[in-house]
Amino acid sequence: MSLIQEARLHAKPPATAAQRRAAIAWMEFDSPAPPLVAVLLLIMPLIANSFFLIEIFGTTLILGTIALSLMLLAGYGGMVSLMQLTVAGFAGYMVAVFGVSGSANISLGWPWWLAVPMALALATAFGTFGGALAVRTEGIYTIMITLAIGAAFYYFTNQNWAIFNGHTGINTIATPHFWGVDWRSDIAFYYVILATAALCYFAVLYISRAPFGLALQGVRDNPRRMAALGFNVNAHRVAAYAIASFIAALAGVLQVWNYRQISPGSIGVERCIDILIIAVVGGISRPVGPFVGAFIFVILRTFALDFLVKVGLDGNRFRLLIGIGFLVIVFWSSDGVIGLWERWRRRAVRTESRARGGSGHG
Amino acid sequence: MPNDAQNRRPIEMAGALGGYDGDGASGRQLQSPRSSSGSHRDERVAGVSRFIERHPAWALIALIAAVVLLWLIFAVWPPGLEEAIGRKKVFLNAVFNGITLGGLYFLVASGFTLIFGLMRNVNLAHGSLYLFGGYVGYAVSSWTGSWVLSFIAAFILVALVGIILQLVVFRRMEGEDLRQTMVTIGLSIVFADLMLWAFGGDFYQIQTPQWLIGPVELPLVTAVKSSGEAVYLRYPLVRLVILAASVVIGVVMWLALNRTRIGMMVRAGVDDRDILAATGVRIQIVFVIIFALGAGLAGIAGVVGGTFQSISPGEDIRFLLASLVVVIVGGMGSIPGAALGALIIGLAEQLGSVYIPTYAIVVTFLIMVLVLAIRPQGLLARR
Numbered sequence: 009m010s011l012i013q014e015a016r017l018h019a020k021p022p023a024t025a026a027q028r029r030a031a032i033a034w035m036e037f038d039s040p041a042p043p044l045v046a047v048l049l050l051i052m053p054l055i056a057n058s059f060f061l062i063e064i065f066g067t068t069l070i071l072g073t074i075a076l077s078l079m080l081l082a083g084y085g086g087m088v089s090l091m092q093l094t095v096a097g098f099a100g101y102m103v104a105v106f107g108v109s110g111s112a113n114i115s116l117g118w119p120w121w122l123a124v125p126m127a128l129a130l131a132t133a134f135g136t137f138g139g140a141l142a143v144r145t146e147g148i149y150t151i152m153i154t155l156a157i158g159a160a161f162y163y164f165t166n167q168n169w170a171i172f173n174g175h176t177g178i179n180t181i182a183t184p185h186f187w188g189v190d191w192r193s194d195i196a197f198y199y200v201i202l203a204t205a206a207l208c209y210f211a212v213l214y215i216s217r218a219p220f221g222l223a224l225q226g227v228r229d230n231p232r233r234m235a236a237l238g239f240n241v242n243a244h245r246v247a248a249y250a251i252a253s254f255i256a257a258l259a260g261v262l263q264v265w266n267y268r269q270i271s272p273g274s275i276g277v278e279r280c281i282d283i284l285i286i287a288v289v290g291g292i293s294r295p296v297g298p299f300v301g302a303f304i305f306v307i308l309r310t311f312a313l314d315f316l317v318k319v320g321l322d323g324n325r326f327r328l329l330i331g332i333g334f335l336v337i338v339f340w341s342s343d344g345v346i347g348l349w350e351r352w353r354r355r356a357v358r359t360e361s362r363a364r365g366g367s368g369h370g
Numbered sequence: 371m372p373n374d375a376q377n378r379r380p381i382e383m384a385g386a387l388g389g390y391d392g393d394g395a396s397g398r399q400l401q402s403p404r405s406s407s408g409s410h411r412d413e414r415v416a417g418v419s420r421f422i423e424r425h426p427a428w429a430l431i432a433l434i435a436a437v438v439l440l441w442l443i444f445a446v447w448p449p450g451l452e453e454a455i456g457r458k459k460v461f462l463n464a465v466f467n468g469i470t471l472g473g474l475y476f477l478v479a480s481g482f483t484l485i486f487g488l489m490r491n492v493n494l495a496h497g498s499l500y501l502f503g504g505y506v507g508y509a510v511s512s513w514t515g516s517w518v519l520s521f522i523a524a525f526i527l528v529a530l531v532g533i534i535l536q537l538v539v540f541r542r543m544e545g546e547d548l549r550q551t552m553v554t555i556g557l558s559i560v561f562a563d564l565m566l567w568a569f570g571g572d573f574y575q576i577q578t579p580q581w582l583i584g585p586v587e588l589p590l591v592t593a594v595k596s597s598g599e600a601v602y603l604r605y606p607l608v609r610l611v612i613l614a615a616s617v618v619i620g621v622v623m624w625l626a627l628n629r630t631r632i633g634m635m636v637r638a639g640v641d642d643r644d645i646l647a648a649t650g651v652r653i654q655i656v657f658v659i660i661f662a663l664g665a666g667l668a669g670i671a672g673v674v675g676g677t678f679q680s681i682s683p684g685e686d687i688r689f690l691l692a693s694l695v696v697v698i699v700g701g702m703g704s705i706p707g708a709a710l711g712a713l714i715i716g717l718a719e720q721l722g723s724v725y726i727p728t729y730a731i732v733v734t735f736l737i738m739v740l741v742l743a744i745r746p747q748g749l750l751a752r753r
Contacts, residue, residue: 088548141739144746149702151551152492152694153742159691160735167728277687281555288552325567331559338552 049202058194062266064310066198068302069205070266073259075287075298076205077252080212083292084221085248086228088151089142093283094158095135095253096260097275101165101172102127103181103264110180111173120184128257135253136246143245158280166272177271181264192265201262205299208255212295215251224248285334291344300345305330439465462603464724465717470609470678472716473616477671479693479700479708480623481664487640487703488660490547491540494554497690498561499665503528503672504681505565508574517579517677524669532665536658558686566683576676582608612674619667620709627705636660640703695734699741701748710750 048055052065078092107123109115118126138157142150165172172178183192191200215221224244226234231241264270282305290301312326337344422429443465482496493499503524511520535557543549585604627633635656638646647653675681675689692715700711715734722730741749 088551141742144742149698152698156691156694156698156735156738160732160738163731163735164729167730167732169728277691281559284552284555285559325563327559328563328567331556331563335553335556335560338549338556 053195053198061194061198064306066201066266068299068306069201070259070262071283071286071306072290072299072302073205073208073262074256075283075290075302076208076212076295077255077259078283078287079290079292079295079298080215080252080255081248082287083294083297084216084224084228085245087142087245087248088284089139089154089249089252090151090280090284091135091138091142091154091158091161092252092256093280094161094275095131095138095256096263097165097270098134098161099127099131099257099260100264100270100274101178102130103261104178104270105171108182109178111178114171114173114178120182124261127261128254131257131260132250132253135256136250139249139253140246143242143249155277155280158275159277162272162276165275172272175272177269177273179269181268181270183265183268192268197265201266204258204262208258209295209299212255216295220244220247285330287344289334289337289344291346293343294346297344297346304333304345308333459603460724463605464720466603466605466609468717468720469713470613470716471720472713473613474671474674474678475692475696475716476620476709476712477616477667477674478689479696479712480620480705481667481671482693483697483700483703483705483708484636484660485664486697488636488643489540489657490545492547492551492554493664494551494690495535495558495561496554496664496668496693497686497688498558498565499528499531499668500672500675500689501565501681501683501686502531502561503669504576504676504685505569505574505672506669507673507676508576508681511576511673515577517577517582520576521670521673524673525666528669528672529662529666532661533658535665536661540661541654541657558690562683562686565686571683573680573682574676575680576673578608578677582611586610606678609678612678616674619670620705623705632656632659695738698738698748701751704748704750707748707750711748 049065053061056065074092074096077095078089081092082088103120103123104111105114106116106118106126107120108117116123138154141157142153145153165177166175168174183190183197185191191197216225223234223239226237227239227241227244234244235241263274267274286301286305287298288301289304290299291297308326308330312329316325316329340348343350442461478496478500481499482493485491485493485496506527507520507524510523511517514520539553539557540550543553584607586607588603588605625633627636635646635651635653638651639653639656643653671689672681675685696708696711696715698711699714700707700709714737718733718737719730722733726733745751
């Protein structure tokens with residue numbers, strides 16, 4: 009295939025991308041579901057008890073935010089990074105190390121408003137450095153390298169006692185307390201999580217339409233052409249890693265406040281892969297996907313045991329359930345649950361318009 | 371940049387065709403493998419001399435490192451050195467453990483790199499195949515009491531799993547690298563849980579056969595007694611046998627790849643599988659054979675790992691990561707690269723665990739990062 013042919017072949021994607029964006033806009037703002045979900049999330053503390061509020065919805069939003077950072081990289085940048093949880097965990101560790109915790113010999117005892125920015129900055133730097141290594145390679149190599157970075161950090165925390173306190177990790181980490189509010193009390197913490205998740209969600213949505221995001225999508229579709237147009241391909245990729253790392257770091261801080269402890273077990277390789285599963289099951293083509301995936305994942309993780317026991321099976325087999333579910337999604341829909349839903353919806357619209365005799369809105 | 375790409379393309383094609391030429395379907399050309407592999411060897415020698423020409427500093431460093439290592443292994447250590455870094459016996463044991471571990475890593479990683487090189491399929495379920503091989507080997511050896519039989523059973527059963535995977539799963543999504551990778555992740559989760567279900571969370575160790583138990587004395591002096599009598603290194607026989615076996619497997623694989631028709635097809639397929647398919651080779655059969663071979667090797671490695679270490683849940687991820695690092699260091703899709711990478715990683719892990727015990731595993735990842743920074747395609751990759 010000559011280069012000209014190749015160029016002609018790739019001339020189409022911008023059009024389809026524009027169409028896709030139109031479809032997204034249509035789906036996200038013209039249907040009644042999103043405002044409904046937003047209102048529901050806002051009044052959740054009135055409906056749900058504290059278990060549902062934090063264990064289900066809070067965890068969903070935190071995991072969803074980490075997966076959102078992967079979605080930004082994978083969906084818009086075409087780089088599947090398995091180290092997003094590692095970046096989040098790094099931020100969590102930094103909060104524990106710089107802030108106040110039960111391990112007085114390790115923690116420096118800084119107030120939270122100093123420790124958190126420090127943790128965010130360091131985790132973003134860490135993620136950007138990892139990204140700068142990963143962008144030296146492409147496609148599936150990126151998966152392998154980021155997985156290896158994640159594993160390296162896991163083993164490092166496991167063996168380092170001076171900073172990371174080995175495999176016991178750091179416990180009883182202090183959570184912020186100011187203006188007379190305990191921000192880790194269930195309702196206040198839920199709103200902190202919700203605000204952070206919403207901020208990240210809209211930031212990613214904005215980035216996807218900003219010049220930087222468009223250039224990033226161009227890099228994903230045809231790096232050679234973007235380079236020829238004068239874009240610095242690698243700089244765009246590294247910048248995407250930096251933004252994604254910041255988002256993951258935010259979620260990591262919330263994660264460590266949620267559990268009040270962090271250990272190598274919470275940043276293990278399997279956990280890293282869980283994030284990929286969440287993003288893929290939800291759908292990595294738009295920012296809602298990761299949250300949907302996280303919700304499904306958390307529901308499965310929490311209730312699969314009871315469900316399996318009720319059906320008469322061994323309750324410990326819930327990872328099998330998750331694995332099979334993941335396989336099914338990957339097999340039948342390249343765009344996760346969101347893709348399935350949209351396909352079903354489009355079909356419904358089409359049959360409806362056919363019934364009316366019109367040609368649909370196109 | 372476009373110009374550069376245009377220039378590169380024809381050369382790649384020519385390379386693929388050249389690789390295929392020696393494998394012509396007509397009988398007249400059947401004698402050509404010898405000559406073509408000869409030219410390959412010349413190429414390799416030329417490659418080495420070119421490397422020395424281009425990077426004299428690196429070549430010198432590599433040479434010095436090799437000489438120092440050999441001296442450390444064979445010479446009787448002067449007392450000053452023993453004071454500085456400990457006894458020679460410890461060092462020699464670490465080196466031998468590293469080399470045997472490298473042999474095990476090579477067995478796992480060679481299948482991984484072969485599958486990747488030919489099918490562009492990052493099989494993240496490779497660790498599961500290793501673990502499955504280990505469990506099969508344990509079951510067979512405890513049932514029949516035969517160590518050798520457990521290798522055969524593990525190879526056949528795991529190769530069968532590989533064939534099923536290739537036929538049922540990967541063939542349907544050819545060319546979709548990312549989707550295949552995702553599927554292998556899902557499969558590894560399912561396999562891990564199924565094996566946990568079947569075998570529980572216990573540690574298993576495969577019984578070493580009677581004739582392999584016990585140490586053997588090697589002609590390497592570890593120390594000299596005050597009476598002037600030399601003390602020789604004693605090392606477990608079973609590990610040496612395993613090392614020898616993995617070297618033999620490596621050499622056989624190299625010969626099969628470089629001297630046989632199917633090997634030639636594989637090499638041509640690594641270069642450009644579309645052209646290979648276009649010339650009429652039934653590439654699906656080659657794919658199945660390679661997947662079976664790669665999976666079977668992982669199964670054998672499982673038995674080996676179960677004999678001189680142990681098998682338990684979690685080993686699958688450990689060996690998947692080990693083969694990832696080995697393959698990244700050595701170069702994707704290259705068998706000699708896998709051998710070199712396995713040796714480096716095995717030695718680094720063992721020497722690291724003796725001399726800097728806290729960060730032994732981190733050292734291996736540091737090596738990986740270093741290789742990525744200097745030579746992203748891997749040490750022995752061709753591109």
